[in-house]
Amino acid sequence: MAIAATLQKYLDDRDVTYDLISHEPTESSWGTAQISHIPGNRLAKGILLRDRQGYWLAILPASHHLLLSDLKLDLGERVELASEDEIAEIFPDCVRGAIPPVGECYGLDVIIDSSIDQQPELYFEGGDHATLIHMSQAEFARLNTRARHGAFSEGP
Structure with missing residues (x-):
């Protein structure tokens, strides 16, 4: 089991309590939730967005879909999905598609x-498609103290 070096350092520097859980490799966050027997609303996923000033990391449950139109109301009309190349540049120590939903350690604004x-508890990819990080809601909130909050997803 391995997590991204940037994330590992960030968690260690803040003395965060968490568990690592290995799972069979998957192609999507929803697939990870299913194979790991975790409710999809407890598996957090990150989606990288771009606006005129820079980048945002939107965090939502794996069981939900991003409503970009609702997010634009919170962040502004010029927000759009970042490209795969931009994601690879910002998350160089992560496997493609395994963005940890902890934007502050990558210098990102978070919503x-x-x-x-x-x-009450959350799981999320640690930078690869075979390792989950599990922590309490309180620890997750402590990692995202400067994050904005809003309603911009739709779930089952």
């Missing part, structure tokens, strides 16, 4: 969907 705040 968290309000449904994440309701979960």
Whole structure:
């Protein structure tokens, strides 16, 4: 089991309590939730966005879909999905598609969907497609103290 070096250092520097859970490699966050027997609303995923000033990391449950039109109301009309090349540049120590939902350690502004705040515990990819990080809601909130919060996803 391995997590991205940037994330590992960030968690260690803040003395965060968490568990690592290995799982069979998957192609999507929803697939990870299913194979790991974790409710999809407790598996946080990150989506990189771009606006005129830079980048945002939107965090929402794996069981939900991003509503870009709602997010534009919170962040401004010029927000759009970042390209795969931009993602690779910002997350160089992560496998493609395994963005950890902890933007501060990568120098990103963060916006968290309000449904994440309701979960007592969270799981998320640690930078690859075979390792999950598990922590309490309190620890996750401590990692994202400067994050904005809003309602910009739709789930089952």
